[in-house]
Amino acid sequence: MPITIYDVAREAGVSMATVSRVVNGNPNVKPTTRKKVLAAIERLGYRPNAVARGLASKKTTTVGVIMPDISNAFFAELARGIDDIASMYKYNIILCDSDQRLEKELHLINTLLEKQVDGIVFMGREIKPEHIEVFNTSSVPIVLAGTLETTGEQPSVNINHFQGGYDATKRLLDGGNTRIAMITGPFSDPLGGLTRFKGYRKALEDAKIPFREEYIFNGNFTYDSGMEAAKVLMSLPEAPTAIFAASDEMAVGVIHGLQDMGKNVPRDVEVIGYDNVRLAEMVRPKLTTVVQPMYDIGAVAMRLLTKFMNKEKVEEQIVVLPHRIEERQSTKPLS
Amino acid sequence: MPITIYDVAREAGVSMATVSRVVNGNPNVKPTTRKKVLAAIERLGYRPNAVARGLASKKTTTVGVIMPDISNAFFAELARGIDDIASMYKYNIILCDSDQRLEKELHLINTLLEKQVDGIVFMGREIKPEHIEVFNTSSVPIVLAGTLETTGEQPSVNINHFQGGYDATKRLLDGGNTRIAMITGPFSDPLGGLTRFKGYRKALEDAKIPFREEYIFNGNFTYDSGMEAAKVLMSLPEAPTAIFAASDEMAVGVIHGLQDMGKNVPRDVEVIGYDNVRLAEMVRPKLTTVVQPMYDIGAVAMRLLTKFMNKEKVEEQIVVLPHRIEERQSTKPLS
DNA sequence: TTGAAAGCGCTAACAC
DNA sequence: GTGTTAGCGCTTTCAA
Numbered sequence: 001m002p003i004t005i006y007d008v009a010r011e012a013g014v015s016m017a018t019v020s021r022v023v024n025g026n027p028n029v030k031p032t033t034r035k036k037v038l039a040a041i042e043r044l045g046y047r048p049n050a051v052a053r054g055l056a057s058k059k060t061t062t063v064g065v066i067m068p069d070i071s072n073a074f075f076a077e078l079a080r081g082i083d084d085i086a087s088m089y090k091y092n093i094i095l096c097d098s099d100q101r102l103e104k105e106l107h108l109i110n111t112l113l114e115k116q117v118d119g120i121v122f123m124g125r126e127i128k129p130e131h132i133e134v135f136n137t138s139s140v141p142i143v144l145a146g147t148l149e150t151t152g153e154q155p156s157v158n159i160n161h162f163q164g165g166y167d168a169t170k171r172l173l174d175g176g177n178t179r180i181a182m183i184t185g186p187f188s189d190p191l192g193g194l195t196r197f198k199g200y201r202k203a204l205e206d207a208k209i210p211f212r213e214e215y216i217f218n219g220n221f222t223y224d225s226g227m228e229a230a231k232v233l234m235s236l237p238e239a240p241t242a243i244f245a246a247s248d249e250m251a252v253g254v255i256h257g258l259q260d261m262g263k264n265v266p267r268d269v270e271v272i273g274y275d276n277v278r279l280a281e282m283v284r285p286k287l288t289t290v291v292q293p294m295y296d297i298g299a300v301a302m303r304l305l306t307k308f309m310n311k312e313k314v315e316e317q318i319v320v321l322p323h324r325i326e327e328r329q330s331t332k333p334l335s
Numbered sequence: 336m337p338i339t340i341y342d343v344a345r346e347a348g349v350s351m352a353t354v355s356r357v358v359n360g361n362p363n364v365k366p367t368t369r370k371k372v373l374a375a376i377e378r379l380g381y382r383p384n385a386v387a388r389g390l391a392s393k394k395t396t397t398v399g400v401i402m403p404d405i406s407n408a409f410f411a412e413l414a415r416g417i418d419d420i421a422s423m424y425k426y427n428i429i430l431c432d433s434d435q436r437l438e439k440e441l442h443l444i445n446t447l448l449e450k451q452v453d454g455i456v457f458m459g460r461e462i463k464p465e466h467i468e469v470f471n472t473s474s475v476p477i478v479l480a481g482t483l484e485t486t487g488e489q490p491s492v493n494i495n496h497f498q499g500g501y502d503a504t505k506r507l508l509d510g511g512n513t514r515i516a517m518i519t520g521p522f523s524d525p526l527g528g529l530t531r532f533k534g535y536r537k538a539l540e541d542a543k544i545p546f547r548e549e550y551i552f553n554g555n556f557t558y559d560s561g562m563e564a565a566k567v568l569m570s571l572p573e574a575p576t577a578i579f580a581a582s583d584e585m586a587v588g589v590i591h592g593l594q595d596m597g598k599n600v601p602r603d604v605e606v607i608g609y610d611n612v613r614l615a616e617m618v619r620p621k622l623t624t625v626v627q628p629m630y631d632i633g634a635v636a637m638r639l640l641t642k643f644m645n646k647e648k649v650e651e652q653i654v655v656l657p658h659r660i661e662e663r664q665s666t667k668p669l670s
Numbered sequence: 671t672t673g674a675a676a677g678c679g680c681t682a683a684c685a686c
Numbered sequence: 687g688t689g690t691t692a693g694c695g696c697t698t699t700c701a702a
Contacts (some may be wrong), residue, residue, distance in 0.1 A: 049695050057698085080406040083431070390680070
């Protein structure tokens with residue numbers, strides 16, 4: 001039988017209301033009584049029951065986090081940012097893997113709402129009308145992290161992926177390349193797939209370089225699809241001299257694919273990645289890449305959520321964080 | 336004002352007990368009444384309050400998970416295993432990063448207990464008496480995953496790291512090497528540091544190869560410490576011909592360090608890693624390594640926890656999973 | 671500054 | 687099969 005607030009009250013010779021005040025740091029308690037209560041708590045080894053508190057106060061100091069896959073370096077880094085800020089604000093995190101399956105995502109949101117979380121950070125690839133509907137009817141704030149939502153109604157934290165794709169391609173163009181291939185993510189993924197691709201295309205267009213269908217390889221963010229892309233792309237009659245991969249993992253895959261067929265990176269083919277996961281520095285040559293501030297995306301999303309939960313005023317609910325290109329060795333230095 | 340069970344009861348013209356039965360799948364309800372209730376639930380959009388349920392039933396179907404760092408590939412993979420099994424058994428996970436700081440670990444356990452989790456999976460590097468004390472007085476089961484505890488009283492899931500260290504070293508010995516260096520983890524980490532090192536030492540001893548202090552480089556599991564180790568080790572008067580690193584990340588660091596100084600792996604120096612994180616296949620040459628079934632360690636730990644939570648009989652509460660060596664290209668093939 | 675008492679929304683006897 | 691009725695352990699008015 002665990003110790004309850006009532007036991008403490010009796011032990012300290014006060015009412016449970018007073019104990020509650022002490023536990024919650026309410027200043028309206030005489031120092032002597034506070035001391036008595038604290039002593040009783042100590043003596044009994046009392047530990048407040050957060051569930052009971054949650055029921056009475058309608059706050060759980062717990063937030064839900066939904067993401068496609070925690071074992072993915074990108075999301076794991078986001079999760080770290082989320083957890084650090086949550087912990088800073090005394091929230092705990094209920095972490096859920098969705099496997100990017102719509103029905104699981106919807107189910108998880110529902111479960112989290114049943115558990116009375118105070119808010120939700122949602123990460124996914126594709127936002128469908130079903131999501132929007134749930135977001136709109138949610139009783140607690142939901143913020144998206146690293147996830148695109150086109151109605152512009154849902155709070156979110158991102159970088160500008162169109163610009164990211166544009167910049168990566170521009171970087172290759174500036175290096176003198178005209179035959180630039182791209183390994184995209186699945187186009188069903190608006191951010192990682194389509195948007196970066198659009199940036200690529202625009203950069204080409206601005207440079208008056210005709211777009212070539214055969215220079216597009218549709219990958220799925222994995223190392224293997226990068227390897228595969230190298231094979232396909234290099235067997236083209238006019239092979240590209242530079243490749244932009246929509247994720248670092250794919251970029252490392254191409255690099256190795258290229259090396260396996262005797263090509264030198266960056267001399268024969270330049271490669272640029274996207275994300276800047278730790279892997280980018282653990283490959284030879286080290287990977288030039290578009291830096292996404294992953295940790296910050298998570299951290300800012302969580303911070304934003306705390307504001308909503310506290311009903312603070314939020315000036316900008318769609319936040320776009322800066323990105324940049326980290327020059328390393330998979331591209332030739334610009335002269 | 337959210338819909339409560341009471342609203343549903345009124346809407347359906349039954350008592351709240353009946354609604355509760357329907358919601359909880361209790362068979363003692365006439366099909367017609369069940370239908371009526373279900374209809375009312377649907378009409379009202381009723382969503383059960385898990386907090387209230389938790390208070391009344393003293394079960395939260397939530398378990399706590401404490402780990403040093405979710406952004407670390409090793410722990411992220413464990414987390415995936417934990418979450419998958421938890422989800423299979425309808426539990427949710429409260430995920431907490433401890434940064435391996437003792438006071439934070441202790442604090443987190445306490446917070447989780449306040450939140451009335453039904454059980455805890457704990458991952459850490461070093462288990463101190465303070466941990467043991469908390470474990471022993473916990474009101475809910477706690478199982479350790481990938482974490483060593485020497486009293487043998489605490490349920491845990493692991494592989495045999497002494498044997499892992501032994502096997503890795505033996506593999507290098509079998510390849511004809513006599514000058515074998517080891518990059519260890521911090522010795523304050525019993526499993527990743529000391530135990531693997533002991534296995535290394537024993538393998539040497541069994542092969543009658545004298546142990547050399549200068550062949551031990553004390554790393555901290557990071558890529559950089561692997562790079563550093565390469566420098567130090569290769570500048571030795573009698574440089575090693577093979578290196579066993581206590582983590583894949585360090586192994587990849589040595590490989591690159593070696594390559595940077597013009598050495599060929601495995602021709603000049605053979606390298607073997609530990610863990611088999613995904614990185615091991617994303618390096619050239621691909622890394623030969625001791626395979627830890629990370630996902631399984633998490634999954635089995637969670638499964639074990641469900642048994643304790645259900646008060647099922649558990650025959651073996653210290654489980655040791657098998658490991659093996661995955662032969663890749665950073666070692667010369669055995670003839 | 672403190673106490674009494676009414677819930678918070680649900681489960682679980684127990685009775686009918 | 688179904689309803690009644692205590693709690694579960696806490697917060698939060700409202701009085702005193």
